[in-house]
Amino acid sequence: MSDAVAVILSKKSSFEREPDRRSADFHEELFALEAAGELIVQRVSDDYVNVPTKYGIPKKIQRGHLWHHKSCGQCGHIPGYSTSIFWIMRKLGYDYNDPRDQTSCTAWNYYASATSNQAAQAAVALRNFAAAYETGYFPLIHCGTSYGHYKEVRNELLHQPELRAQVRKVLGKLGKEMVIPEEIVHYSEWLYAMRDEIAANSILDLSKVAVTVHPACHYYKLVEGDAIYDPDVWHGQRTAAVSGLVQALGAELKTYSTFFDCCGFGFRHILVQRDFTRSFATLRKIEVMREEANPDVVLTHDTGCVTALDKSQFATRAHDRNVGVPVMSEAQFAALSMGAHPFKVCQLHWHSTDFRPLLEKMGIDHEKAWAEFQEDLKRLESGEQQYLTWADTGV
Amino acid sequence: MANVTAHPYLKLADPAGFAEVPFDEKKRLIDKVVADPRFPHYLYGCYECGICVAACPSARFYDFSPRRIAQAAARLDIELMFQQMEEDIWECSQCFSCLRCPRGNNPGGVITVMREVAVKEGLHSAKSALEGYSRIIYKIMSTGTQVSPDMLQPDAFPDWGPEVKDVSENLALWRRALPPETHHTTTTGWEVADSTILELYVIWLETGALEMIREVDAGIHMILEEIMEERLEEEGIEL
Numbered sequence: 001m002s003d004a005v006a007v008i009l010s011k012k013s014s015f016e017r018e019p020d021r022r023s024a025d026f027h028e029e030l031f032a033l034e035a036a037g038e039l040i041v042q043r044v045s046d047d048y049v050n051v052p053t054k055y056g057i058p059k060k061i062q063r064g065h066l067w068h069h070k071s072c073g074q075c076g077h078i079p080g081y082s083t084s085i086f087w088i089m090r091k092l093g094y095d096y097n098d099p100r101d102q103t104s105c106t107a108w109n110y111y112a113s114a115t116s117n118q119a120a121q122a123a124v125a126l127r128n129f130a131a132a133y134e135t136g137y138f139p140l141i142h143c144g145t146s147y148g149h150y151k152e153v154r155n156e157l158l159h160q161p162e163l164r165a166q167v168r169k170v171l172g173k174l175g176k177e178m179v180i181p182e183e184i185v186h187y188s189e190w191l192y193a194m195r196d197e198i199a200a201n202s203i204l205d206l207s208k209v210a211v212t213v214h215p216a217c218h219y220y221k222l223v224e225g226d227a228i229y230d231p232d233v234w235h236g237q238r239t240a241a242v243s244g245l246v247q248a249l250g251a252e253l254k255t256y257s258t259f260f261d262c263c264g265f266g267f268r269h270i271l272v273q274r275d276f277t278r279s280f281a282t283l284r285k286i287e288v289m290r291e292e293a294n295p296d297v298v299l300t301h302d303t304g305c306v307t308a309l310d311k312s313q314f315a316t317r318a319h320d321r322n323v324g325v326p327v328m329s330e331a332q333f334a335a336l337s338m339g340a341h342p343f344k345v346c347q348l349h350w351h352s353t354d355f356r357p358l359l360e361k362m363g364i365d366h367e368k369a370w371a372e373f374q375e376d377l378k379r380l381e382s383g384e385q386q387y388l389t390w391a392d393t394g395v
Numbered sequence: 396m397a398n399v400t401a402h403p404y405l406k407l408a409d410p411a412g413f414a415e416v417p418f419d420e421k422k423r424l425i426d427k428v429v430a431d432p433r434f435p436h437y438l439y440g441c442y443e444c445g446i447c448v449a450a451c452p453s454a455r456f457y458d459f460s461p462r463r464i465a466q467a468a469a470r471l472d473i474e475l476m477f478q479q480m481e482e483d484i485w486e487c488s489q490c491f492s493c494l495r496c497p498r499g500n501n502p503g504g505v506i507t508v509m510r511e512v513a514v515k516e517g518l519h520s521a522k523s524a525l526e527g528y529s530r531i532i533y534k535i536m537s538t539g540t541q542v543s544p545d546m547l548q549p550d551a552f553p554d555w556g557p558e559v560k561d562v563s564e565n566l567a568l569w570r571r572a573l574p575p576e577t578h579h580t581t582t583t584g585w586e587v588a589d590s591t592i593l594e595l596y597v598i599w600l601e602t603g604a605l606e607m608i609r610e611v612d613a614g615i616h617m618i619l620e621e622i623m624e625e626r627l628e629e630e631g632i633e634l
Contacts, residue, residue, distance in 0.1 A: 021499070070577070075584035076542035079573050086575055098577050100588040103539030103595050111489035113525055114510030115532055115611070118433060120604035127594055148491075160432055170601045173634070174594045217490040224494070262452040262490040269488065272527050274554060280452050314556030347573070352556040373572070380571050387579060388572045 022055045023225025029158045030180060038164060039157075039178040042133045049193035054220075054229045054239075060183055061193035062140075064094035067132040071143030072104040073303035080328075080347025081306065082142060084335035085187050087345045090395035091338055092197060097137040102128055107149035108304075112267035118156060122163060123170045125153045130176040139181055140190055144302030147186040148218030151226055154180055184226065186219060188241040188301035191334060192228055195248035202337040204362055206251040211333075212295040212325075213242045213253070214285060214309060216302030217262050242301050242330045249337050254293035258284050264312070265304035274312075281312035282323050290322045297358045299330040313353045326355040342366060343373035344393050413477060421477040427512045428505075429471065437504035441465040447493035447502055457486040461493040461502035468505050476509070484509050485524035517610025529615045532608060536619050539595045540584040544570060593630055596623040600634055 034041045044060040053059050066089070074081040089096050106124050110116045132139040141147040157164055157180065168178055191198065220227035220239040233240035233247060238259060246253045264280025266273070286309060289295055300306055310327035317323055332346040342348050342364060348355050349370075359366040376392065379385045413421070428434060447461040448454045454461065464483070467475040484506045493502045513521040525532075535541040549560040562569065570579050577585040599605040600623060609616045627634070 021497075070585050072540040072542045072584040075578055076540065076544050077547060079544075079570075079578055083573060083575055083578070098575055100577060100586050101591045102585075103587060103591060104535065104541050104584070106535055106539075106541065108541045109531065109535045111507070113528055113532060114507060114514045114521075115525075115608045116604045117511060117602060117607060118431075120598055120602035123598045123602055124595070127598065131591070156433065159436075163432065166602070170598055173597055173601065176594075217492055221494050222491045260450070260492075262488060262492050264452050264488065265490070266452075266488040268485065268524065268528070271531060272524075276453070276456050278554065279456055284452070284455065311552070311555040315554040344572070344574070349569075350558070350562060352558050377568060377572060380568060386571065387576075388574050390574045393574055 023057075023223075025057050026154065026158060026225075027182070030154075030182070033158065033164075039180055040133065042129070042138065042179050042181040044138060044182050051189065051193050051228050052230055052240075053225060054227055055225050057225065059185075059189070059226065059228070061185055061189055062138045063194070064089075064096070065137050066094070066140040066190070067097045067099060067135055067137035069102060069105075069128060069132070069139050069141045069143075069146060070098070071146065071303045073108065073307060074142055074329075078303065078306055078329070078347075078350060080332055080345065080350060081303070084329065084331040084340060084346055085142060087335050087340050087390075087393060087395055088191070088198065088331065088338065090390060091201065091335075091340075092194065096140075097132075097135050099131060099135065101131040105143065105146035105149055107145050108267055110149070111145070112271065118163060119166045119170070121149065122153045122157055122167045125150050126157075126167055126171060126178060126180070127174060127176060129179045129181060130171065130174075132181070133177070133179040138185075140185055140187055142187050142303075144186065144188075144216035144219045145304060147184060148222030150184050151223035154184060155223060186241070186301070188219070188245075188330065189228055191330060192241055192244045195245045198245065198334050198338065199248040199250070202249055202334075203339045204337045204364075206249050206337060206362065209251045209297070209358070209361055210254050210293065210295045211246050211251045212256055212289045212293050212298045213246060213259070213330075214263055214298055214300040214305050215239050215242065215259070216300060216305050218304075219301060242299055245330050245334060246299060249334065254295055256289045256292040258288045261285060263300070263305040263308040265308040267304070270304065270308055277308050278312040278315060281308045282316040282321055285309060286313060286316075286323045286325055287321060290325060295325055296361050297326050297328065297333065297355075299328065299333050301330055310352050324353065326353045326358045327351065328355070336362060336364065339394075341372070341393055342369050344376065344388060349373075413474075413481060416477065418473065421473050424480065424512055424516060424518075425471070425473050425476050427516075428468075428476070428508050431508045431511075433504060434468075434508055437501040437508070438465065438468050439498045439500055441469050441496075441500060442498065444497065447496050447500070450492035450495045452488050452490060452492065453486045459483055459486040461487070461506075464502040464505055465496070465500045468502075480509050480513050480518060481520045484513065485520060511607070514611050515607050521611050525611055529612055532612065533615055533619065536595075536599055536605065537592075537622055538583045539587045539592050543581070543583050545581050593626060593632065596627055597632065597634065599623065600627075 048060040230240035264277045313323040487506045
């Protein structure tokens with residue numbers, strides 16, 4: 001490495017943006033409102049990991065006893081995503097709550113169709129937060145959009161007394177208290193915080209597996225100050241979520257020039273104008289990765305990104321484009337590395353782009369695994385067993 | 396608020412079109428955008444650097460520019476903002492890559508507010524953009540989860556590959572093959588408690604969110620209103 005490069009990298013070892021861009025620490029206002037009796041702050045328990053965020057404000061990530069705020073897109077169309085998050089938690093021995101008293105954040109609809117409003121969105125968020133608080137478990141948000149949107153809602157509530165009054169009135173009709181958690185935590189932050197523990201439980205050699213990462217816009221662009229940045233990951237210049245875990249697992253983390261680009265999901269577009277999504281996802285992301293990094297898999301950490309990047313490749317292939325990179329969440333990848341079953345846990349048969357070459361490279365016998373899954377399905381079909389259970393997955 | 400399209404630096408007196416819509420009507424709509432409490436937090440003046448355009452996915456594939464959105468809003472250009480409400484705003488991806496703005500502008504946020512006004516007022520662009528979207532509005536408002544497994548139908552997503560057909564044909568069985576106890580559903584992403592859905596109905600009705608769709612989709616509004624009021628009445632919940 002030349003001296004000049006070393007100097008540049010040393011300057012980038014801790015990320016400092018110009019002071020007027022630095023986000024204020026919201027905690028002060030949050031606790032002031034609590035002291036004024038306006039709301040309750042659900043505290044992180046004593047069992048937490050401190051992680052670094054973009055502007056240096058430490059963020060507490062609670063290890064266990066978590067309330068899983070599920071994602072409608074993950075549970076609905078990528079069920080191995082949420083299943084893998086639960087499986088890792090069970091495997092590591094952390095207790096959790098998978099609530100029925102939870103709605104979607106409804107933000108996919110808010111960003112897609114605008115058939116909602118500020119007060120409704122805030123009330124939905126706080127109804128869910130109150131539901132978590134009532135159980136004593138701390139919320140963990142599965143979806144990147146829910147995470148980003150809830151941070152937007154938090155900012156609005158902290159700065160708009162009229163909105164607080166409006167939401168308080170609605171919550172009053174529901175018999176709920178006004179609760180905001182001390183931290184709004186995305187599951188990928190939990191995986192980042194637990195990466196060493198996860199890596200210690202990995203049973204696969206991933207050193208030959210090339211990985212590209214697509215960071216979710218709603219994770220690190222929307223209310224950017226909360227996102228994890230680590231000097232040891234991309235020199236602190238890119239969010240460390242996902243990438244930090246990939247490094248810990250020993251896989252080959254590769255870069256590409258359109259790292260910061262969106263996936264093209266578009267919220268409305270993925271449902272009713274997919275020519276745009278498909279064009280962007282393949283021409284600006286998958287093809288660029290393929291040409292510059294030739295990854296075995298692209299890992300991401302949001303519902304929409306997995307959907308847009310995975311589902312867009314089938315039709316694009318018909319145009320002889322340079323696509324064909326399997327897509328999954330880093331939760332599924334980490335679960336596989338810890339020995340999770342590719343179909344019982346990671347549910348890869350719900351994915352579109354061929355994942356089998358990746359499994360082969362990871363040393364996973366997918367034919368044997370599929371045969372095992374078929375046996376399970378036979379038992380379910382015959383009525384011998386009603387549902388696949390966690391016991392069937394070894395946790 | 397002045398009509399700044401009359402400013403001499405603009406080449407045309409009526410660059411934005413929609414001459415058939417009275418200026419006062421355009422101004423009434425833009426006033427609603429500007430009055431939104433989020434609006435002042437989304438706009439701090441644009442110095443036309445174009446970073447937002449460089450970061451914007453929609454700008455690459457549409458005749459769309461977040462910079463024009465920020466500029467028009469900063470100048471309170473009634474004519475141009477109205478045109479954008481009718482022609483541009485639904486092209487935005489709402490990814491918020493434009494938050495990279497060195498001035499701290501949020502063109503995507505301005506668009507969120509413009510879209511809400513377009514929906515509430517039943518503008519043509521909103522009706523057109525939301526064609527084919529009714530079932531999704533119905534799903535999210537009635538069940539509390541937007542994306543459900545049974546939406547994966549090959550005729551709806553033929554471009555997503557043969558796996559969609561596999562999922563659709565095996566849906567009930569494959570859902571039973573999911574270890575989380577909440578995931579065995581086919582019409583919602585997970586099992587949502589009935590009491591939770593009732594609470595959501597109260598939110599939609601109390602905040603005016605349901606009322607927002609009356610102009611843009613009268614049919615789905617009527618159905619949802621009937622479902623919500625009936626269920627709340629059954630449970631003895633009064634608003």
